[in-house]
Each structure stands twice: as C-alpha cells, then as structure tokens.
Amino acid sequence: MNIPPPRGPISAGLMSLLTGVAGADPAGLTALHTLVAERLSLVEDLIDDDVQLTLFCLYELHYGGLDGVDERWEWNPGLIGIRQLLEEPFEAWLRSEASRVTASVPRPDSGNPDSEATASLLFDLAARDSGPSVSRYVAKKAMAEQLGEFLIHKSLYQLKEADPHTWAIPRLTGRAKAALVEIQADEYGGGRPERMHSALFARTMRGLGLNDSYGGYVDAVPAISLASVNMMSLFGLNRRLRGAIAGHLAMYEMTSSRPNQLYGNGFRRLGFDAEVTGYFDEHVEADAVHEQIAGRDLAGGLVEAEPDLLEDVLFGAAAVSCIDARFAVHLMDAWENDRSSLRSPVPAV
Structure with missing residues (x-):
C-alpha cells in the first residue's frame, strides 16, 4: 500500500x-x-x-x-x-x-482444563459483551453513508482477512494446528480466489462505490481502527503470544454469526443485493461452524497441550471485547450525533 x-x-x-x-x-x-x-x-x-x-x-x-x-x-x-x-x-x-473482563471469569477447579472447559470459558466471555450494538444500529437505522464508513473502518483488516492469524500456524502443533488450518482454508476460499473472504469484502466495497484497494482509506480511519488491526499483528507475530492469537480468533468466530446476519439485513434494508451482502451472508453460515472449531479444537486443543497458555488465551479473547467495545462507542457517538466517524471525509456513497 x-x-x-x-x-x-x-x-x-x-x-x-x-x-x-x-x-x-x-x-x-x-x-x-x-x-x-x-x-x-x-x-x-x-x-x-x-x-x-x-x-x-x-x-x-x-x-x-x-x-x-x-x-x-x-x-x-x-x-x-x-x-x-x-x-x-x-x-x-x-x-x-x-x-477487568477476565478477573470475574471463574477458572476450572482442575489445573489442566480440557478443551470443553476452555470453550466454556470463552463462550462465557463472549456473552459478556458490554459495548453498544453496532450491528443492531446497522440493521435498523444506518444510512448509506454510514454503511460506507463502516466498511472503510473494517477494510484495514477485512481486505487481508485471515493473514494475522495465519502467522500462528507454524507455532502450533497437533489438534490446535489442524483446527486453525481448517478455519483458514475456509477464510481463503477453499482454493477459489474469488471466494476468499477478502475478495468478498472487496466486492461489497465496490458495490457501494468505494475504493477496494488495500490501505486505500488508511488516512481516513481513527486510531481505534488501527489499534484493532495492530492487536492482531502483535499477537500473530510474537510466538510467545500464540495463546493470545488463538483466543482472539476464537472470540472473533464466537461473536460473528449473528452480527453478520444483522449487517446483511441493514444493507438489504437499503436495497443492496446479494453482490453486496454476500460477504456477510457467507459469515453467518461459516462462523456458526467455525465457532465450535475455534473454541474447542483450536483454543481448547492448545490449552490441553499447553495448560500454561490458558491465561493468554483468555487475554486474547478479552482484548477483542475491549477494543471492539471502544470502537463501538466511537462509532455510535459519532452517528447518533450526526457526525462522521472518520478522520477525514470521503466521497459520498
């Protein structure tokens, strides 16, 4: 870029x-x-x-x-x-x-939690999301300009979707590695470049008349959007944080299916067709499957193999919630006060 x-x-x-x-x-x-x-x-x-x-x-x-x-x-x-x-x-x-999030999560009595116990902890964390709901606002109220802003914020990650998590593949073994490869294969379109999730997101951006080149809007997004992507790179590029990147991906998959359904509904409400909503519709189905693989086999399998990584898995998952909540506050504060959530204006959708 x-x-x-x-x-x-x-x-x-x-x-x-x-x-x-x-x-x-x-x-x-x-x-x-x-x-x-x-x-x-x-x-x-x-x-x-x-x-x-x-x-x-x-x-x-x-x-x-x-x-x-x-x-x-x-x-x-x-x-x-x-x-x-x-x-x-x-x-x-x-x-x-x-x-602040993980302190109240009850740890398993056993010193060596199995994959089911780890998944249960992550689902507990996922249910504690306290930020305002961007997905419900998009589904019911957002206008076309706000949908465009939403895509611009997300483009820093979605146009290279899966790449930060792929760094973890050579750092894992056994069940956890196999689970991550299975998830990533879907993210990369199962060998079909036009089905890569980054390609689907680019198609959504084009449907709203936006620039789909990677980094095309980096100057427009605020620090919180950059921090969300930087967190993934921090976790993925440091082997000592392999537990955090596993927890991060697990939380992403566990909290994705329903919001993506609402995002798709919001775009359909304004008349956009399947060419635009395809990205969100794909994640409704895929992430409903991925959440089980990510929670039990990726994060759970990793903790079974390396019990000392439980706290880092929880840290990675909770960090997602914290950053996403702060991003949601930024977005909703701007939109509910009729302001742009971007640093600089972009051409109208």
Whole structure:
C-alpha cells in the first residue's frame, strides 16, 4: 500500500527513514528510537493516532509492504527495536484492559482444563459483551453513508482477512494446528480466489462505490481502527503470544454469526443485493461452524497441550471485547450525533 501521511513526530520520523536505503542512516534510527521513548513517556492513552499509525506501518512491512520502501527494512534490527519499544506499552495496556473482563471469569477447579472447559470459558466471555450494538444500529437505522464508513473502518483488516492469524500456524502443533488450518482454508476460499473472504469484502466495497484497494482509506480511519488491526499483528507475530492469537480468533468466530446476519439485513434494508451482502451472508453460515472449531479444537486443543497458555488465551479473547467495545462507542457517538466517524471525509456513497 502507499505510505500514509504521518500523524505526529514519530510516524513522520518513520516515514522519513523508510524512504531511504535500509540501514543507511544509523544516526536516524537512533534518533527515532530516542524520539519514540520520549513520546511514549508523554502519551496517556495508547490509542493515539501517532503511536498506532507508526505501529501499523511497522507491521505492514511483514505483510504486503509499503510502496517504494526497501524490503530490507522488514528485518532491520534498529527498526525491530523501535517496534518492540512501541509494542511493550501497547501490550501492557491491552492486558490491563482485558484483566477487568477476565478477573470475574471463574477458572476450572482442575489445573489442566480440557478443551470443553476452555470453550466454556470463552463462550462465557463472549456473552459478556458490554459495548453498544453496532450491528443492531446497522440493521435498523444506518444510512448509506454510514454503511460506507463502516466498511472503510473494517477494510484495514477485512481486505487481508485471515493473514494475522495465519502467522500462528507454524507455532502450533497437533489438534490446535489442524483446527486453525481448517478455519483458514475456509477464510481463503477453499482454493477459489474469488471466494476468499477478502475478495468478498472487496466486492461489497465496490458495490457501494468505494475504493477496494488495500490501505486505500488508511488516512481516513481513527486510531481505534488501527489499534484493532495492530492487536492482531502483535499477537500473530510474537510466538510467545500464540495463546493470545488463538483466543482472539476464537472470540472473533464466537461473536460473528449473528452480527453478520444483522449487517446483511441493514444493507438489504437499503436495497443492496446479494453482490453486496454476500460477504456477510457467507459469515453467518461459516462462523456458526467455525465457532465450535475455534473454541474447542483450536483454543481448547492448545490449552490441553499447553495448560500454561490458558491465561493468554483468555487475554486474547478479552482484548477483542475491549477494543471492539471502544470502537463501538466511537462509532455510535459519532452517528447518533450526526457526525462522521472518520478522520477525514470521503466521497459520498
């Protein structure tokens, strides 16, 4: 994707570095490291535009890359150090937020929970969602412009759907690995590129006259939308967080089927046909199956094999709820007060 405009001093410093030859400016790397440390000491809320855009671009080097950026930057030691400097407080913030949710979840009496016990804990977490319901608003009230905004927010992940979770495949074994591969095979269309979920979402965007190129709206979305994707990359790219990425995917699958039905209904209410609603309709059926595989075989199988990962599985699942609730508050506050939920206006749907 194109390099996005910076949102503050550290993202500006990163963009300046990335336009040069990888490693050719060690003084620039050192200066950026110092700047990041100073900036983090002043940031009270990690859901910050400058912080989250910088992290997003650093992670993007491990996906499709940034247009015109030397690919050797991906594993530049200085840049990895800067990424870790940003990751540490972001992870600490996520753990703090998630702990408020997981603290009240009763743990199994046995020290080694089986897959059913783990799945039960995750379903318990899924039932505790406390954020406002975006899906019900979309189904009953949202106008076409708001539907377009909703797609723009989601496009940062949905146009590369499944990729952050795929990082976990080589980090798992046995039952958990087989379960993740089964889920991902469906996400990638079962070998049919036109059925990949990212392709279905792109079709939905085109149906509303939106740009379906990956990252096409990165400058329009707020920090909370970036943070949602950054959380997945954080979990997926760090082997020590394999439990968190398993819990994250399990929570996604367990809380997806009914909302996607409502999203599809909202688009149909405004006259959009199956070409647009196909993405949501696909997830109503697929995720009803995936939730069982993700809860019992992926997360449950992982905890059976590595009981010490139970807390990280719960952390990953609860972090989804926390970020999604904050995103929902942002979206509904804007829409109910007749404001755009985006940072900058986009062409009307």
